[in-house]
Amino acid sequence: MIVDCDCHNYWSSAEVLLPYLDEYHRDYFTRGEQPGPRGSFPNANRPWLHPEGFKRMDINPETQDEQYRIMKEKHLDAYNIDYAIMTGDEAMEASTIANPFYAHALVKAYNDWLIDEWLSRDSRLKGSIMIAPQAPDLAAQEIRRLGHRSDMVQVLASHGTERPYGNPFYHPIFEACAEVGLPFAIHLGGQGGINTNPIAAGPTRYFWETHALLGQSAQTHVASMIAEGVFEKWPELYFIVIECGVAWAAPILWRLDADYKALRKETPWLKMLPSEYFRRNIRFTTQPLEQPETGVEHLWSILDAMYGRETLMFASDYPHWDYDDVQKLHIPPEWRGDVLGNNAMQVYRRLQNAGVNTTAAVETA
Amino acid sequence: MNGQGIHACKASDVAPGQQKIVRINNMPIGIFEIGDGEYHAMLNICPHRGGQLCEGPQCGTAVNGGDFGIEYGRRNELVRCAWHGWEFDIRTGEALADPKMKAKTFEVSVHGNDLYVHM
Ligand code: FES
Numbered sequence: 001m002i003v004d005c006d007c008h009n010y011w012s013s014a015e016v017l018l019p020y021l022d023e024y025h026r027d028y029f030t031r032g033e034q035p036g037p038r039g040s041f042p043n044a045n046r047p048w049l050h051p052e053g054f055k056r057m058d059i060n061p062e063t064q065d066e067q068y069r070i071m072k073e074k075h076l077d078a079y080n081i082d083y084a085i086m087t088g089d090e091a092m093e094a095s096t097i098a099n100p101f102y103a104h105a106l107v108k109a110y111n112d113w114l115i116d117e118w119l120s121r122d123s124r125l126k127g128s129i130m131i132a133p134q135a136p137d138l139a140a141q142e143i144r145r146l147g148h149r150s151d152m153v154q155v156l157a158s159h160g161t162e163r164p165y166g167n168p169f170y171h172p173i174f175e176a177c178a179e180v181g182l183p184f185a186i187h188l189g190g191q192g193g194i195n196t197n198p199i200a201a202g203p204t205r206y207f208w209e210t211h212a213l214l215g216q217s218a219q220t221h222v223a224s225m226i227a228e229g230v231f232e233k234w235p236e237l238y239f240i241v242i243e244c245g246v247a248w249a250a251p252i253l254w255r256l257d258a259d260y261k262a263l264r265k266e267t268p269w270l271k272m273l274p275s276e277y278f279r280r281n282i283r284f285t286t287q288p289l290e291q292p293e294t295g296v297e298h299l300w301s302i303l304d305a306m307y308g309r310e311t312l313m314f315a316s317d318y319p320h321w322d323y324d325d326v327q328k329l330h331i332p333p334e335w336r337g338d339v340l341g342n343n344a345m346q347v348y349r350r351l352q353n354a355g356v357n358t359t360a361a362v363e364t365a
Numbered sequence: 366m367n368g369q370g371i372h373a374c375k376a377s378d379v380a381p382g383q384q385k386i387v388r389i390n391n392m393p394i395g396i397f398e399i400g401d402g403e404y405h406a407m408l409n410i411c412p413h414r415g416g417q418l419c420e421g422p423q424c425g426t427a428v429n430g431g432d433f434g435i436e437y438g439r440r441n442e443l444v445r446c447a448w449h450g451w452e453f454d455i456r457t458g459e460a461l462a463d464p465k466m467k468a469k470t471f472e473v474s475v476h477g478n479d480l481y482v483h484m
Binding site for chain 1: 416421446448449450
């Protein structure tokens with residue numbers, strides 16, 4: 001059983017969203033100022049641009065049909081992926097836009113397009129409800145609008161934010177997640193625009209340098225989600241950290257536990273150690289796994305210290321430049337079954353009812 | 366070089382900066398022209414993680430980092446793997462960032478308009 005928890009569904013141009021936007025916001029999109037060439041909206045909010053582009057260079061779909069066909073051939077079929085969770089791409093950058101109504105209109109349009117264009121094509125593809133976290137009430141509305149669909153398996157936001165996710169400002173989002181029974185996931189991205197603190201100490205200058213530091217904001221979110229009592233308020237909620245690195249988690253948990261023991265009076269609503277909430281409620285996806293020059297066994301002992309066998313879920317990051325091939329994953333061989341699929345089946349409860357696709361999925365388009 | 370090698374393609378099929386991927390003995394191989402009729406062949410399987418090495422762009426790179434300046438050079442002498450983008454020297458197969466990592470290369474001989482790969 002293989003579940004790919006980070007599979008990017010691109011669009012051929014952001015203009016695919018036009019039919020899904022209300023008239024008011026369609027004017028913004030077509031006549032408003034664009035941050036880059038037409039069709040590139042909204043990625044020019046990114047402060048760091050990959051100097052070679054984000055995609056694997058052997059994957060160059062042009063039309064919408066090719067987007068799916070190539071994903072199917074080079075990824076889903078090639079590796080016998082049972083389920084691939086769509087994580088979108090540029091749509092996540094809506095979180096950088098100051099106008100919360102426009103940001104919300106964009107993610108809503110994206111979600112409708114995702115259902116029509118992707119989820120309807122192949123039963124292996126499962127959706128993430130993209131939200132604009134700067135508008136928590138509107139985000140909660142969107143979660144309730146689509147949250148009962150069987151093909152939507154999580155709620156997704158960028159990891160670049162205005163404030164750490166545990167902050168009560170965001171709680172309407174978790175309340176809605178808990179109500180519809182979906183995990184809340186964050187994915188690397190959304191740095192820039194109104195999200196002004198993506199990197200501690202201020203912005204770095206180069207892409208690879210920044211990409212290597214992708215865990216910084218995620219560390220803050222993990223600590224904040226635990227400290228603010230999100231998992232006491234919603235004990236069943238899973239918080240999934242996608243594409244933010246993993247090996248940093250264990251040392252942060254050690255610090256959180258030690259500091260909490262001395263200062264538990266700051267957060268009397270907590271009933272367990274931070275690491276216990278982590279183990280119960282937080283999950284990490286693998287790509288990009290750290291690759292120690294000093295030997296892979298160093299990584300494995302760190303993964304073990306973060307309960308990796310239970311907390312890690314496979315992600316390929318298709319079709320990006322740092323894509324991971326299922327067969328080349330650096331984890332202990334006896335963990336493979338859990339990390340490749342079993343953990344995800346537990347977290348994405350919707351998949352349990354979706355039935356297991358043992359044969360090639362049915363193409364409906 | 367022993368013998369004739371195996372016919373790969375026409376020289377005119379391979380322009381500088383535009384490699385051609387062929388199959389020889391059922392192996393996928395990239396044929397490159399890096400300038401002045403200098404041809405090279407490289408297995409289209411990356412030593413890093415097995416990606417489609419030769420399908421990435423044939424290119425140059427930053428050659429001079431002295432004084433924190435950047436200069437572009439080595440035009441067409443490198444191929445950047447289609448998967449994770451590591452740069453490989455087309456002549457030697459060495460990865461620029463990690464010379465221990467070597468792509469498999471083959472010699473190419475030219476006879477008129479025909480290219481032969483020696484394995
Ligand atoms: S597979 Fe070629 S750089 Fe990774």
